[in-house]
Amino acid sequence: MSADTARLTHRGGGLPLRLAAWSVGPPSVALVHWLLLDANPIVRMCAFIGVLFLWMKAVVLAEQRAAGKALPPPLRLLAWLFLWPGMRPQAVARTSSPVAAGGTAARGLLSVAAGAGLIMLARWAWAETHSLWAFAPPALVGFSLVLHYGLFTLLTVSWRIAGFDVGPLFRNPFASRSLSDFWTCRWNLAYTEMCQETVLRATRPWHRRASTFAVFLFSGLLHEVAISLPVDAGYGLPTLYFAINGAAMQAPFKPGTLVARTWAVFWVVAPLPLLFHPWFIRGIVMLALGVS
Numbered sequence: 001m002s003a004d005t006a007r008l009t010h011r012g013g014g015l016p017l018r019l020a021a022w023s024v025g026p027p028s029v030a031l032v033h034w035l036l037l038d039a040n041p042i043v044r045m046c047a048f049i050g051v052l053f054l055w056m057k058a059v060v061l062a063e064q065r066a067a068g069k070a071l072p073p074p075l076r077l078l079a080w081l082f083l084w085p086g087m088r089p090q091a092v093a094r095t096s097s098p099v100a101a102g103g104t105a106a107r108g109l110l111s112v113a114a115g116a117g118l119i120m121l122a123r124w125a126w127a128e129t130h131s132l133w134a135f136a137p138p139a140l141v142g143f144s145l146v147l148h149y150g151l152f153t154l155l156t157v158s159w160r161i162a163g164f165d166v167g168p169l170f171r172n173p174f175a176s177r178s179l180s181d182f183w184t185c186r187w188n189l190a191y192t193e194m195c196q197e198t199v200l201r202a203t204r205p206w207h208r209r210a211s212t213f214a215v216f217l218f219s220g221l222l223h224e225v226a227i228s229l230p231v232d233a234g235y236g237l238p239t240l241y242f243a244i245n246g247a248a249m250q251a252p253f254k255p256g257t258l259v260a261r262t263w264a265v266f267w268v269v270a271p272l273p274l275l276f277h278p279w280f281i282r283g284i285v286m287l288a289l290g291v292s
Contacts, residue, residue, distance in 0.1 A: 014062070014065060014066025014067075015066070017062045017065060017066060018059075018062045018063060018066050020062070021055075021058045021059045021061070021062035021063075022059055022062075024055060024058065025051070025052070025055040025059075028051050028055060029048065029051055029052070029225055029229075032044075032047050032048060032051050033048075033229060040287075041230045041231050041283045041284055041287060042230075042284060042287060042288055044229070044230040045226060045227075045230035045284055048225050048226055048229060048230060049226050051225075052222055052225055052226060053085075054081075056087065056194050056198070057080075057081055057087070059194075059197075059198050060087050060088075060089070060194055060197045060198060061089070063197050063198050063201055064089065064197065067201075069090070070090075070093075071089055071093075072089050072090070072092050072093035073093075076089075076092045076093060077089060077092075079092055080092040084155075084159065084166065085152065085155070085169055085190045086166060086169060086189070086190050086193060087190050087191070087193040087194035087197065088193045088197070091164070091165065091166045091167075092159075092164050092166070095163050095164060095165065101157040101160050101161060104153060104156070104157050104160075105153075105154060105157045107149075107153060108149070108150050108151070108152075108153030108154040108157065109150070109154070111145045111146070111149035111150035111153065112145070112146050112150035112151065112154075114142075114145050115141075115142040115143065115144070115145030115146035115147075115149075115150055116142065116146060117142070118138040118139070118141055118142030118145065119138070119139060119142035119143065119146070119289065121138045121142070122135050122136075122137075122138040122139035122142060122289065123289055123291055125138060126286070126291045127291070132278060132281055132282075135281070135286070135291075136276065136281050136285070139281075139285050139289065140272075140276055140285070143285070148169075148170045148188075149170055152168075152169050152170060153168065153170075156168055156169070167189075168189070169188065169189045169190050170186070170187065170188065170189070171185065171186045171189070172186065173186045173187060173268075176261065176264050177255040177256040177260060177261065178253060178255040178256070178260040178261070178263070178264055179245065179248055179249050179251070179260070179263055179264040179267055179268070180249050180255070181255060181264070182264050182268060183245065183249065191219065195215045195218070195219075199211075199214055199215050199218050200215065209250055212246060212249065212250075213243075213246045213247070215246070216242040216243060216245060216246030216249075217239065217242065217243060217246065219242045220238050220239030220240070220241065220242035220243060221239060223238035223239070223241075223242065223275065224236075224238050224239055227275070227276070227277070227280050227284075228277070228279070228280070230280075230283070230284060231279045231280055231282075231283035231284060233277075233279035233283070234277035234278075234279040234280060237274040237275070237277045238274065238275050238277075240271075240274050241271050241272070241274040241275040242275075244267065244271050244274075245267055245268070245271075248263070248267040251263060
């Protein structure tokens with residue numbers, strides 16, 4: 001079969017596969033919710049995140065096959081499915097010469113150490129003040145440094161050393177030139193990749209602003225599952241956070257200007273209590289750190 005014929009075949013039979021991939025997520029979440037009704041909230045959160053992760057991978061695969069894109073060989077595909085957070089399977093199909101990544105690994109280890117220090121500071125702040133406002137900021141930043149800029153960086157280094165052409169999933173947020181730059185080029189590029197392959201493809205006929213807003217609303221729904229559902233409280237607040245940011249992205253500020261940078265910092269940071277609401281802080285973060 002020629003490449004052109006294969007693409008036509010994939011496109012012609014793509015709709016049922018795409019519908020199946022998209023529709024499997026909600027019942028999977030509902031099943032996990034029912035099975036783990038009485039489980040520890042942290043266990044519930046990890047289970048929900050796992051379901052969402054595999055669901056989005058399945059959706060990406062269905063969309064890629066519908067578009068006629070070539071997929072990596074089976075073993076690499078399995079490695080991408082379970083061992084790489086990124087959402088483009090072609091990242092593990094491309095190989096390059098193994099690289100020396102000592103500097104990047106050092107930054108990852110430094111992030112882990114800095115995050116651990118902030119987590120210890122959060123525990124101390126709670127012991128001294130019993131204030132969520134004193135506890136939550138260092139705890140959340142600490143967890144982000146350990147996971148996003150620490151462990152994910154070390155994972156990227158491992159793939160690079162093995163000779164795979166993967167890139168960082170979180171880039172320096174302080175270099176953001178605008179709110180759009182932060183969300184599309186700096187923060188959680190795995191989600192950006194996934195949306196480019198799925199939500200943006202599905203909403204391509206829409207106006208660009210409506211399509212962008214749909215991405216933020218979808219992100220809000222995913223965060224409801226990962227943040228609100230494990231503690232069974234705070235519903236709607238994560239979605240509101242992303243809806244606010246989706247609307248704020250429409251402001252016509254020139255990237256790189258002081259106004260655009262200030263606008264980005266304000267709307268990322270100021271509404272964060274909506275995203276990481278008190279029920280999540282008490283039910284997940286404090287439980288994880290063993291404070292009460």
